[in-house]
Amino acid sequence: MSTQHVTTTPVAAPGPGGPRPPVSAPRRRRPLRARLRRRPNLLAGVLATIWLILVAGPLYYMISSSLRSRSDYLSGNPLAPPSSPTLENYWTVLEGGFTRYLFNNVVVTVATVLIVVGLAVPAAYAIARSTSRLVQRGFTLLLAGLAIPAQATIIPVYLLITRMNLYDSLTAIILPTAAFALPVGTLVLTNSLRDVPRELYEAQAIDGAGAFRVLRHLVLPLARPAIVTVVIFTSLTAWNGFLFPLVLTQSESTRVLTLGLWNFQGQFGTNVPALLAAVTLSVLPIFVVYLIGRRFLLSGLTAGFGK
Incomplete structure (x- = not known):
């Protein structure tokens, strides 16, 4: 014998003026954030x-x-x-020595990025993990380089490059460019590594990992957004550099894109389409680098500033 459950709806008792309407549950209001999202800004x-x-x-x-x-x-x-x-303007530019300028610019940019990343990553790791007052004083001294413009040091840099017999070479452009990009790269990476929980370092130490192993298996994967940010920033600095190539080089074989565009401006003084074709070709490589690393750029720049 089966039993059936009958659901009954409670009916409000009639009032003195007649039957009352059924009481409905109060409508829940949406949160303010959800209502603001629906409104177009x-x-x-x-x-x-x-x-x-x-x-x-x-x-x-x-x-x-x-x-x-x-x-x-x-x-x-x-x-x-x-x-x-x-495409005649592009052929004119390529026949005017643009490929040589492009190759020199690529060499300068890649070498500068490798130097900055290779020095900034271990330096930031030491600064983020060390409690030594000497290390922190060294970090403060390194950050002082952010306040020194390159124009103010061009005479000492010129003297150093000439004394080292590096004048009129790509190395003369690479070394000072990397030196001025290193403080920013170290700052970004240090702020990123300070966000890494201390428990992860302790877990690596319990597993018997040394400093190099921690750097390779823990620091590098977690600091990838900051490293990409440093790569993009350093690439832009080296790619668009004009002062050091202008002062520290003079021959045609060591000319980079910025000086090459300057040369095209004189060579095609009235041929504006050819000059703009050279500018377009010079923008494309660094634009590709930005497209590859743009999703890491914001997270790398804001790392460490939320505390």
Whole structure:
């Protein structure tokens, strides 16, 4: 014999003026954060659109003008799309020695990045883990380099480079560029490594890991966003460097892109499309580096500043 459960809905007792309507549960209000998310932020949208126009406008002008012929650029509307796109300007630039300047720039940038990362990672590890007052004083002294502009040291740097017989070589550009990028790289990596919980270091020590093993298996994987940030920052510094190549080199074989673009400006003084083609080619490599590491950039820059 089966029993059936009958669910009954309670009915409110009738009042003196007639039956009362059924009492419903009060509606729960959404949290303020959820309601704000549903509202469109018009101010942020307008500002983002303005920023997009400010960034995309020069890029569009540079690329579209580099695809124009010289006569089309002078006679047509510079903001209109090119009527007959051509790659003649790019061939002109490549035949004018651009590949040699590009190769020198790549050598300077890669060597500078390797020096900065190779020195900043162990230095930041020592600073983050050591409690020695001497180490902390050394870190403070290193950070003092952030307040010294390169222009103020160009004469001592020139004297050092000439005394070391490195003048007019790519090494003369690499060493001072790495020296001025090292304080920022060490600062970013130190702040990142200070976020690593102390328990992880203690667990590695219990397992019998030495300092080199901890650096390899713990520090390097956890500091990857900060390392990518240092690589991008150092690459931008070395790629766009102008002062040290200008003062410490003079021959055509050691000329980098920044001096090469300066040379193109004189060589193609009235040929603006060819000059913009050279600028476009010089921007592409560093833009690719930024696209590869952009998702690590923000987390690496903000590491350690939340405490």
